[in-house]
Amino acid sequence: MGNVLIRKPATPGYEGRQTVVLQAHVDMVPQKNAGVAHDFLRDPIDAYIDGEWVTARDTTLGADNGMGVSLAMAALTDKTIKHGPLEGLFTIDEEVGMDGAVGLKPGFLKGTIMINGDSEEEGRLFVGCAGGVDMNITFHYRDGEPTPEGDVALRLTLAGLKGGHSGVDIHLGRANANKLFFRFLKKAISHYDVRLATVEGGSLRNAIPREVSALVTVPADRVADVEQLVREYEALYRAEYKGVEGDIRFTAERTPELPATLIPEEIQDDLINAVEGCPNGPISMLHDFPGTVESSSNLAIVQSDDAAGRIDVKILVRSSSESRKDALCSSIESVFSLAGAKVELSNPYGGWQPNIDSPILRTMEKAYESLFGRKPDVTVMHAGLECGIIQEAYPDMDMISFGPDIKHPHSPDEAVGIASVEKSWRLLVATLEAVPEK
Structure with missing residues (x-):
């Protein structure tokens, strides 16, 4: 399919933890304002800092789902964090028709927990989504x-x-x-x-x-x-x-x-x-x-x-x-x-049906409350996530979705909140350290 899978062994002493899949999609929505001379196949995104946000000049930024990719890659490359076995799953063509997720076959992944990084509201944990x-x-x-x-x-x-x-x-x-x-x-x-x-x-x-x-x-x-x-x-x-x-x-x-x-x-x-x-x-x-x-x-x-x-x-x-x-x-x-x-x-x-008894939900809720002093909101989203499709191939996988604040995705006004990225990273690190045993 063109999906990419990267495996990272557990931190010493964490080999008995469940394997976690960090999942994101690698494509973005190419939108630009009328009259803007920008070739998405050749020209770089002109990103800049605007106060507390990162945005782009006259085009989509690609924070959807570049932030999910970045969080996963950071966890895979960081040698200081503690975690069990990790898998980074990077799927193609989510914005076109979920093609990478649809083409995923049973047996490709070893993980029993999946953390999707395609959500766009810090402080909210998503446990379900719509189909389409x-x-x-x-x-x-x-x-x-x-x-x-x-x-x-x-x-x-x-x-x-x-x-x-x-x-x-x-x-x-x-x-x-x-x-x-x-x-x-x-x-x-x-x-x-x-x-x-x-x-x-x-x-x-x-x-x-x-x-x-x-x-x-x-x-x-x-x-x-x-x-x-x-x-x-x-x-x-x-x-x-x-x-x-x-x-x-x-x-x-x-x-x-x-x-x-x-x-x-x-x-x-x-x-x-x-x-x-x-x-x-x-x-x-x-x-x-x-x-x-x-x-x-x-x-x-x-x-x-x-x-x-x-x-x-x-x-x-x-x-x-x-x-x-x-x-x-x-x-x-x-x-x-x-x-x-x-x-x-x-x-x-198909949609992703909520599981309020999800173990990774409980783990992430506790990690968030410990870090930031309040409970996160637990909800479902109307946008389509790849979780429901991947669950068809891996019906027993425990899933959750999270991410930083991203406003106006799929439009040239797209922007990501800088402070929320740090909070999302801290939450991911704390969650990976707290993943339960196999």
Whole structure:
């Protein structure tokens, strides 16, 4: 698979302790602000210290899951800490589809305890997470329609949204760029005969979409009206998301060249109605863990391909309940099926069910209270962790997840709290020393 496993023998006198797997994923989410010239395959992350945080200029930082990797590597290289046998498991492509975890085979690991370093709130220990599934939706059409004579082309751009992690940040009420744009487009079409040529909204299935760019045509005598409507919707969205979104920008720029063809009107209207009607954001909450989302959907990507005669829509559905995950997928499938689209599900992964009697949970709770004078919060998260998938191959493995404070992962505002990294390291060291005997 390309996963990496590193083994370190026990500190002398600790050979009888249980083997601990320190697990993290090595990939990051590549997101950058509009207009930023950054090649994630070539350019280094421009990280810097901003007060009590480390962040990056105009791109994601990679603290998700670079901090988990760093904590594990520090434990593997440090010759002063005390611990039993250690395994460092570094998985690939977690952000793409949990590929490294899915490909993990029984027998590869020797450990009986796993500490996952992919959590993002210091002082909280995570013992469960949601499962998820990708919904891949396609509108097909044979040929585009000719551009009406006398039309003018406009490049519409909606940008400046915060976006974020579709699991960690889905409850924060942030705007989904795809939902905002198609809400506007529905009115622009019905009032001013706007036609859609191309659209590109969002970029990653597990990131709340921050930007949409679309090429449309407008009758020449309606151009000023559409430009005014764009300004009105920019003001409307800023007012609706005041205090949540700081810099929503909606622009219309006239372009000299008209598109050769347009998306067929029937397909265009079906797409708009389906996107408008699609459930998005938090759908249900967990009763046993107040404030934690149980089920959600993220309408992540809407992208047209005129040459192929298709429009792709990608949605990530998450839930801690398999039945509610199925119900939400069914609801979304109905919306798009009624619009004539093809709907397929892929990359399903199960949730990680909490075990409140977990021995490593008790060990880590005691270590935290001893170090910092208070008990840590014990909870579950809505984001997907690899723990549930790995547990399918290692059903008897005792698992827990922890990590430092990371805010706004999957967005260019991503940052990690410096002080929380030290606390996470101290907690890991104390926990490894206290791991029970085999």
